[in-house]
Amino acid sequence: MSILTIKKAKKMLGDARALRGLSLDLEKGEIISLVGPSGSGKTTLLRSMNRLIELDSGSILFQGENIADMDPVALRRKVVLVPQESVMLQGTVKENVQYGPKLAGAVGKCDVGRCLRDAGLSPKFAGKDAEKLSGGEKKRVALARALALHPEVLLLDEPTVGVDPKKVERMEGTILKFAREKGLTVVWVTHDVPQALRVSDRIANLKKGVVKEVTNASEFRWEGAY
Amino acid sequence: MSILTIKKAKKMLGDARALRGLSLDLEKGEIISLVGPSGSGKTTLLRSMNRLIELDSGSILFQGENIADMDPVALRRKVVLVPQESVMLQGTVKENVQYGPKLAGAVGKCDVGRCLRDAGLSPKFAGKDAEKLSGGEKKRVALARALALHPEVLLLDEPTVGVDPKKVERMEGTILKFAREKGLTVVWVTHDVPQALRVSDRIANLKKGVVKEVTNASEFRWEGAY
Amino acid sequence: MTGIPYTWEEGLVIMGIMMVMLVIAIGLSVWKKIGIAREYTYAMIRGGLQLFAAATLLYFLFEFEYWYYPIWLLLIAMALMGGYTSARRAGKMPKAYRITTPSILVGGTVVLIVLRVSGAMPFKPQFVIPLAGMVFGNAMTICSLALNRLTREFETNKPTLETMLSLGATPKEAMEEYGRMSIKAALIPNIDSLKTLGIIFIPGSMAGLLIAGTNPILAAEYQIIVYLMVIGGGIITSIMVIALSRRLLFTKAQQIAEWV
Amino acid sequence: MTGIPYTWEEGLVIMGIMMVMLVIAIGLSVWKKIGIAREYTYAMIRGGLQLFAAATLLYFLFEFEYWYYPIWLLLIAMALMGGYTSARRAGKMPKAYRITTPSILVGGTVVLIVLRVSGAMPFKPQFVIPLAGMVFGNAMTICSLALNRLTREFETNKPTLETMLSLGATPKEAMEEYGRMSIKAALIPNIDSLKTLGIIFIPGSMAGLLIAGTNPILAAEYQIIVYLMVIGGGIITSIMVIALSRRLLFTKAQQIAEWV
Numbered sequence: 001m002s003i004l005t006i007k008k009a010k011k012m013l014g015d016a017r018a019l020r021g022l023s024l025d026l027e028k029g030e031i032i033s034l035v036g037p038s039g040s041g042k043t044t045l046l047r048s049m050n051r052l053i054e055l056d057s058g059s060i061l062f063q064g065e066n067i068a069d070m071d072p073v074a075l076r077r078k079v080v081l082v083p084q085e086s087v088m089l090q091g092t093v094k095e096n097v098q099y100g101p102k103l104a105g106a107v108g109k110c111d112v113g114r115c116l117r118d119a120g121l122s123p124k125f126a127g128k129d130a131e132k133l134s135g136g137e138k139k140r141v142a143l144a145r146a147l148a149l150h151p152e153v154l155l156l157d158e159p160t161v162g163v164d165p166k167k168v169e170r171m172e173g174t175i176l177k178f179a180r181e182k183g184l185t186v187v188w189v190t191h192d193v194p195q196a197l198r199v200s201d202r203i204a205n206l207k208k209g210v211v212k213e214v215t216n217a218s219e220f221r222w223e224g225a226y
Numbered sequence: 227m228s229i230l231t232i233k234k235a236k237k238m239l240g241d242a243r244a245l246r247g248l249s250l251d252l253e254k255g256e257i258i259s260l261v262g263p264s265g266s267g268k269t270t271l272l273r274s275m276n277r278l279i280e281l282d283s284g285s286i287l288f289q290g291e292n293i294a295d296m297d298p299v300a301l302r303r304k305v306v307l308v309p310q311e312s313v314m315l316q317g318t319v320k321e322n323v324q325y326g327p328k329l330a331g332a333v334g335k336c337d338v339g340r341c342l343r344d345a346g347l348s349p350k351f352a353g354k355d356a357e358k359l360s361g362g363e364k365k366r367v368a369l370a371r372a373l374a375l376h377p378e379v380l381l382l383d384e385p386t387v388g389v390d391p392k393k394v395e396r397m398e399g400t401i402l403k404f405a406r407e408k409g410l411t412v413v414w415v416t417h418d419v420p421q422a423l424r425v426s427d428r429i430a431n432l433k434k435g436v437v438k439e440v441t442n443a444s445e446f447r448w449e450g451a452y
Numbered sequence: 453m454t455g456i457p458y459t460w461e462e463g464l465v466i467m468g469i470m471m472v473m474l475v476i477a478i479g480l481s482v483w484k485k486i487g488i489a490r491e492y493t494y495a496m497i498r499g500g501l502q503l504f505a506a507a508t509l510l511y512f513l514f515e516f517e518y519w520y521y522p523i524w525l526l527l528i529a530m531a532l533m534g535g536y537t538s539a540r541r542a543g544k545m546p547k548a549y550r551i552t553t554p555s556i557l558v559g560g561t562v563v564l565i566v567l568r569v570s571g572a573m574p575f576k577p578q579f580v581i582p583l584a585g586m587v588f589g590n591a592m593t594i595c596s597l598a599l600n601r602l603t604r605e606f607e608t609n610k611p612t613l614e615t616m617l618s619l620g621a622t623p624k625e626a627m628e629e630y631g632r633m634s635i636k637a638a639l640i641p642n643i644d645s646l647k648t649l650g651i652i653f654i655p656g657s658m659a660g661l662l663i664a665g666t667n668p669i670l671a672a673e674y675q676i677i678v679y680l681m682v683i684g685g686g687i688i689t690s691i692m693v694i695a696l697s698r699r700l701l702f703t704k705a706q707q708i709a710e711w712v
Numbered sequence: 713m714t715g716i717p718y719t720w721e722e723g724l725v726i727m728g729i730m731m732v733m734l735v736i737a738i739g740l741s742v743w744k745k746i747g748i749a750r751e752y753t754y755a756m757i758r759g760g761l762q763l764f765a766a767a768t769l770l771y772f773l774f775e776f777e778y779w780y781y782p783i784w785l786l787l788i789a790m791a792l793m794g795g796y797t798s799a800r801r802a803g804k805m806p807k808a809y810r811i812t813t814p815s816i817l818v819g820g821t822v823v824l825i826v827l828r829v830s831g832a833m834p835f836k837p838q839f840v841i842p843l844a845g846m847v848f849g850n851a852m853t854i855c856s857l858a859l860n861r862l863t864r865e866f867e868t869n870k871p872t873l874e875t876m877l878s879l880g881a882t883p884k885e886a887m888e889e890y891g892r893m894s895i896k897a898a899l900i901p902n903i904d905s906l907k908t909l910g911i912i913f914i915p916g917s918m919a920g921l922l923i924a925g926t927n928p929i930l931a932a933e934y935q936i937i938v939y940l941m942v943i944g945g946g947i948i949t950s951i952m953v954i955a956l957s958r959r960l961l962f963t964k965a966q967q968i969a970e971w972v
Contacts, residue, residue, distance in 0.1 A: 458831065460929070460930060462831075463930070463934070463937070464933075466830050466831055466832045466937055467933065467936065467937055467940075469826070469830040470830065470936075470937050470940045471940070473823075473826050473941070473944055474940045474943070477943075477944040477948060478947070480947060480948070481895075481947055481951070484895070484951055485892060486892050486895050487892065487896065488895075488896055488903070491903060492899075492903060492906075492943075495903045495906035495907045496906055498906075498907055498909075499905075499906040499907055499908070499909030499910070499936075499939075500909070500936050502908075502909050502910035502911050503909045503910035503918075503932045503935065503936060504910070504932055504933075505910060506910030506911065506914070506928075507910070507928040507929045507931065507932035507933075508928075508929065510928040511927070511928045511929055514928065529911070530911065533911045534908065537904055537907055537908055538904070541900060541904070563733075566729070566730070566733050570726050570729040570730065571718065571722070571726055572726045572730070578922050578923060578925070579923060581914065581922070582914045582919030582920075582922045582923060583919065584914075585913055585914025585915075585919060586913075586914065586915075586919055588913070589905060589908065589913030589914070589915075592904060592913070593901045593905065596901070596904055597900065597901065600897065600900065608868050632745060632746050632747065635741075635744075635746050635748075636746055636747065636748050637860065639748060639752075640801060640856060640860065641853045641856070641901065643748065643751060643752060643755050644797055644798070644801070644852060644853055644856055645759075645853065646752075646756055646758075646759040647758055647797055648762075648793055648794065648797055648849065648852065649758075649759030649760070649762050649763045650759070650762035650764070650766030651762050651766070651789070651790065651793045653846075653848070653849030653852070654766070654841065654842045654846065654849070655845075656846060656915055656916015656917040656918075656919065656920060657916040657917065657919045657920035657923070658763075658842065658916075658920060659842030659843065659845060659846055659917045659920060660842075660917035660918060660919060660920020660921040660922075660923070660924065660926075661920040661921075661923065661924050662770070662838050662841070662842045662920075663838060663839060663842060663917070663920070663921065663934075664920065664921050664924030664925070664926055665838070665924070666924055667771070668767040668768075668770040668771045668774065669720070669764070669767045669768065669771055670720060670723070671767065671920075672763045672764055672766070672767035673720065673724075673727065673764075674723070674923075675763065676727060676730075676759075676760050676763060677723070677726055677727055677730050679759075680727075680730045680733070680734045680756070681730060683734070683737075683752075683756075684733050684734050684736075684737040687737040687738070687740060688740070691740060691744055691746075
C-alpha cells in the first residue's frame with residue numbers, strides 16, 4: 001500500500017530548479033534511501049513532503065489525500081522531518097523532546113526516557129542544557145524529538161553526519177528497530193552509499209531534480225550512485 | 227625539526243575538563259591526524275593552537291616561541307584554523323577568499339582561482355554568493371580561504387564532513403598535494419579512521435583530554451582508535 | 453512671556469552655529485562608515501522644513517474659530533504618515549504599511565479618547581495638536597523598533613523557526629518568543645526614560661513648560677499624565693503590530709514567507 | 713499663564729483615571745506574557761516619585777540666588793545615573809557602566825557647551841536644567857539601544873566572529889560591521905522622529921511651549937535648535953560606546969570574551 005505519492009513535483013529555489021518533475025511512490029512501512037550529489041534535490045524533496053515549502057507544480061499525496069489540502073500542522077505531526085542542521089530549542093533536552101507533544105496537548109503520553117533511548121541516547125541526558133551538547137548528541141536529540149510525535153513517516157536528512165563513527169551503526173540499528181516495530185515509513189537522505197545499502201529496502205538515486213532510478217537495495221550498483 | 231610543541235595543556239570549558247594535561251609534538255611538514263571520541267578535546271586543542279581560546283595552564287610553542295607571547299593576529303596568519311562549521315562571510319566566494327589577504331594588506335598577491343582549485347573547487351565559483359552554496363561547497367571555500375593566507379600550519383577540523391563522498395578522496399588528494407609541495411604542517415581532526423589512515427604520517431589518539439597514543443599511520447591499529 | 457530668550461532673527465544665527473555642529477557629528481559618522489549620513493541629512497532638512505510649515509499652519513489654526521473641522525484630517529494624516537514611515541523600517545517585509553498603519557492608528561486613538569474624556573486635554577487646538585503629535589510620534593517609534601527587531605530575529609533564526617514548525621508548531625506558537633522579545637526591546641527606551649524621570653531625564657513637554665515659566669510642580673503633574681498615556685499607546689501599538697505581522701511573515705500554508 | 717487647564721487638585725483626579733488606563737495596558741502585556749509588567753510598574757512608580765521630588769527641588773532652585781553652585785553636582789549625577797541605567801541594558805556584559813558612563817558624559821557635555829556658547833541656553837536654571845535633562849536623557853536611550861543590539865549580535869554571530877579572527881582579523885576589524893549596524897539601529901528612533909517632525913511628531917518641548925501659549929513659529933525655531941543638539945549628542949555617544957565596548961567584548965589576546 002502506498003503511503004506517500006509524489007507526482008511530477010517541480011520547485012524553483014531562487015534561480016535554481018531544485019525539483020524538475022520528480023515522481024516517487026513510497027510504500028507503507030518501507031525504508032527508502034535517497035542518494036545523489038549535492039544539489040540533486042534531496043533536501044528540497046524532504047522539505048516539500050512535510051510542507052515546509054510549497055511545490056510550484058505537481059502534487060504529493062499522503063494516504064491518498066493531496067497534502068496541499070491538509071492542515072499543515074496535522075501533516076507535520078504525521079510526516080516528521082529531522083533536518084540536517086540539528087537546531088536545539090532553548091531549555092533542557094527533556095523540554096526539547098516534549099516540545100512537539102506539548103503543542104499537541106499530549107505531553108502526558110510522552111515518555112522522554114524512552115524517546116531518548118530509541119534515538120540512541122542515555123535517558124540521563126534529559127536534564128542537560130540542549131544547546132551545550134556536542135554535534136552528534138544534538139543529532140540524536142533531534143531524532144528523539146521527532147519520535148516523541150509518534151510519526152507515521154520519518155524524513156531523515158543525513159541523520160548520522162557528525163555522529164561518532166563507532167556510534168553510527170548503533171544509531172542505524174536503533175532507527176531500524178523502532179521503524180520495523182512500529183511499521184514506520186522512513187525516508188533516509190544520505191551521502192554515504194554503504195549506509196544506504198545497510199539500512200534501506202529500496203534506494204532512490206536522484207540527479208538534477210528527478211529520480212534517475214529506484215532499485216531494491218540488494219540490486220543497487222555502487223557505480224550507478226552518481 | 228619540531229614546529230609546534232604542546233606541553234601539559236589544561237583547559238576547562240565551563241564545568242568540563244576539555245584538556246587534562248595534553249602534550250604533543252608536531253614535526254615541520256608532517257600530516258598528523260587527531261582521532262578520538264566526541265569530547266576527547268580535539269576541537270579544543272585546535273582552538274588553543276591558533277589562540278582562539280587561552281589555555282588555563284601549560285604552554286604551546288610555535289617554532290620555539292611561546293604563543294602566549296606572540297601577537298595573536300600574526301600567529302593566526304601562520305597557524306590557520308578551518309573550523310568544523312564553515313561560516314561564510316557576507317559577499318561572494320571571491321570576497322571570502324580575499325578576506326584574509328586583504329586584512330594582511332596582500333590582496334594583490336592572492337590568486338583566488340588558484341586557491342579555489344587547491345581546495346578542490348572550480349574557479350568559476352568565484353562570483354557566486356557564498357552564503358547560497360551547499361554545505362560541501364562551503365567547506366571547500368573555507369579551505370580556500372585558509373590557503374589564501376599561505377599558512378605554515380593548517381588546522382583542519384573535520385574538513386570533509388558534508389562533502390560528497392565521491393569528492394572526499396579528491397579533496398584529500400588536493401590537500402595532500404599542496405601540503406607536500408609547500409612543506410605545510412597539517413593537523414587533521416577526523417572521526418573517520420580510514421581517512422586518517424589514508425592521509426596522515428602519524429595518528430594521535432585522544433581520549434578524555436590527553437593523547438593516549440601517537441603512532442605512525444602504518445602502525446596504527448583500528449582497535450586502538452577508541 | 454514666551455519663554456524664548458532671543459528674537460526670531462537672533463535665533464537664525466544660533467541655528468547656523470548648530471548646523472555647523474551637526475555637520476561635524478555627521479562627518480564623524482561618515483568617517484566611521486555608519487552609512488546614515490545621507491539619510492540623516494535628508495531627515496534633518498525635511499524635518500526642519502516640515503516643522504516650520506507646521507508652525508505656520510498652527511499659527512493660523514490657533515486663530516481660526518472653526519479649527520475643529522480641519523483637525524480631524526490632521527489627525528488621520530498623522531497616523532498615515534506614521535504607518536508609512538514605520539513600514540520603511542521593516543526591512544524586506546513587503547506591504548508592511550498594512551500592519552503599521554492600523555497599529556499606530558488604534559494605539560494613538562485610544563489614548564487621545566482617554567485624554568479627552570478624562571479632561572486632561574481641553575478641546576482647544578493648542579492642546580489637541582501637540583498631544584496628538586506626541587502620542588502618534590511615540591507609537592510610530594515603538595512600532596519601528598518592534599518591527600525592525602522582529603524581522604531581524606526571523607532572518608537570524610530561520611532554522612529554529614523551521615524546526616518548531618516541523619515539530620507541529622503553528623506560526624503563532626513558533627514566533628511567540630521572538631514577538632515577545634521584540635515588544636520588550638521596543639519598549640526599552642520608554643522604560644528607561646521612565647526610570648530616570650526627574651533624575652536625568654526631564655521630558656520635553658515639561659522642559660517646554662518650564663522654559664515658558666510654568667510652576668515646576670504643576671508642570672511635573674501634567675507631564676506624568678501625558679507620559680502614562682503616551683506609554684499606554686505604545687504598549688497597545690507594539691502588541692498589535694507583532695500580532696498583525698504574523699500573516700506577512702508566514703504563508704497561509706504555515707510556512708515561513710519567502711521574502712524572509 | 714501657566715498653560716495648565718486645571719488646578720493641582722483636579723489634576724490628581726485626572727491622574728487617577730490615567731492610572732486605571734495604564735493598568736489595563738499593563739494587564740494586556742501580562743496576558744501576552746511579554747514579561748515587562750513588573751519592571752514597567754516599578755519604573756512608573758519610581759519615575760513618578762522622582763519627577764515630583766525633582767519638581768520640588770527645581771521650585772526652590774529657581775528661587776535660589778546662588779543656584780549655579782549646586783547645579784554642577786546635578787549635571788554629574790545625571791550622567792552617572794544615565795550610565796548606570798544604560799549599563800543594565802547591556803545583557804550579560806560585565807562592568808558595562810565603565811563604557812556607558814563616559815560615553816554619555818562626553819556626548820552630553822559637548823552638546824551643552826555648544827548650547828551655552830552659541831547663546832541658545834542662557835545661564836539660568838530654567839534653561840540649563842531642562843535642556844541638560846533632554847540631552848543626557850537622549851544620550852542614555854541611544855546608548856542602551858546600541859549596546860543591547862551589539863551584545864545580541866555577538867551572541868548570535870559568534871561563529872562568524874571567530875571565523876574572522878581565525879583569518880587574521882583584529883577584534884576591531886571583526887566587529888566593525890556589527891558596530892555599524894548597532895549604531896544605525898540605535899539612531900533609528902531619532903531619524904524617524906526627525907523625518908516626521910511637524911507632520912506627526914510635535915516634539916515634547918515644542919508641545920510644552922505651545923501649551924504654555926508661545927507663538928508656534930518661535931517655538932518651532934527653538935525646537936529645531938534643541939533637536940539638532942540632542943541628536944548630535946546621540947551620535948557622539950553611540951560611536952563612543954561601540955568603540956569602547958571592544959575591550960569588554962574581546963580579551964587582550966584578541967579572543968571573544970568568555971561571558972559572550
